[in-house]
Amino acid sequence: MAFDATGEVSDEALLVLYANGDRDAARFLTLRLVPRVLRVAARMLGDAAEAEDVAQEAMLRLWRVAPEWRQGEAQVSTWLYRVAANLCTDRLRRRRGLALDEVAEPEDGRPSAVEGMIAADRATALQAALDALPERQRQAVILRHLEGLTNPEIAQVMEIGVEAVESLTARGKRALTAMLAGRREELGYGHG
Amino acid sequence: MAMAERHSSDDFLDGFLAAARQAAPEPSADLLARVLADAEAQMAQRAAPPLPAAPVGAGIWAGIMSAVGGWRAMGGLATAAVTGVWIGFSGAEPLADAAGGLFAQGASDTLASISLLPEDDVLALAMDMEE
Structure with missing residues (x-):
């Protein structure tokens, strides 16, 4: 066929x-x-x-x-x-049981001035931050912001209500922002 | 959090999310081949005819059953065996009584047409009746 x-x-x-x-x-x-x-x-x-x-x-x-x-x-x-x-x-x-600091994290001191490297570094930094998120928040953020599912779809996948999905993604995004904030300059955002 | 601050924070995170979307992992040819192989294996498993069930009680019994002609023949043999046991326990008298009932009616042609006992026994019974 x-x-x-x-x-x-x-x-x-x-x-x-x-x-x-x-x-x-x-x-x-x-x-x-x-x-x-x-x-x-x-x-x-x-x-x-x-x-x-x-x-x-x-x-x-x-x-x-x-x-x-x-x-x-x-x-x-x-x-x-x-x-x-x-x-x-x-x-x-x-x-x-695996300590958090054993989870793969971007190496310090790598050159981030090259434009091509910045995007890769950001992706790696985001993954490290995702790894540190509570599991349900991580899942919700991935499905919503990386896979592009709607909140009702995520609710079905996770077998929870839509409001719970909204709460998980909001908390997840706040936590990710806080974790990544310390690396603004290194990852090409400068001050601001 | 002020509105402007929240927008700035969202923009900041969006940059990371966009970078992550661009760096999405792609499945290797090996993974795709493994997944397809699984799909085909499952399909073949479903299409295969079910294996014949192993014969129950294979061995000596199966040989005997086969030799005598299966369960139906075994049923006949079992009935015959039970009948033999019953006769053994109850003795031959009931049979003689049954036959005697026929003779008591005194119809010798009945004996000629119905033969329940060997001929010698019939003669002996006839002699008894004459006495």
Whole structure:
């Protein structure tokens, strides 16, 4: 079956096709969903290799659930984000005991004058700050401000109310700002 | 927090968020291949016919069952065995009584048409009746 690569076929339709033995549907779902789930996992965990494992495991669960997928009950992407987030939470719990200062952090003293380096440094600094956030705030900020989900969508993923999502993202952003404020000059913001 | 200060703070953080979005990790070809392999493996698993169930009680019993013709034949054998046991316990008299009932009616042609006992026994019974 030929699909329009622009993505006109819904995730759910593709999942049903996959459950009926369509290999192309599996390929399209993989190309469409793995980047999203990998991004969330990488930001939740701050570890590329672990994020790949989580992405593979979350997708495996999707393949397994495909024949019993109840249409119209949940969005495939929402379900997948939730599975990935739970897998990340499990891994983070196993990691507990690791001191915060052992979490990867940008090296001090690296040259930040070069423009190209500034963006990379900011991304790295943000990841370090995300790593230090409480887990639920981190998840909400990632889904809202990096993945671009709406608050109701995040509420479904996290299985909480929309107001709770708003509260988590607001607190998360404040904490991130406070953590990054000390690095204004180093990261090219100067005074102000 | 004053409005202007909050905007400034948002702008500050937005710069980091934008940088992070640009530096988003991309899945490696290896990861995509692993995920697709999982998808195909699950598909093959679902398409495969279920394995035949292992025969229950395989061994000597299965051999005997097969030799006598299965459960139906075993049912017949069991009935015959139970009947034999019953006869053994209750003795041959009830059978003789049943036969005697027939003879008591004195119809010799009944004996000719119905043969419940071996011929020698029938003769012995006829002699008894004459006495």
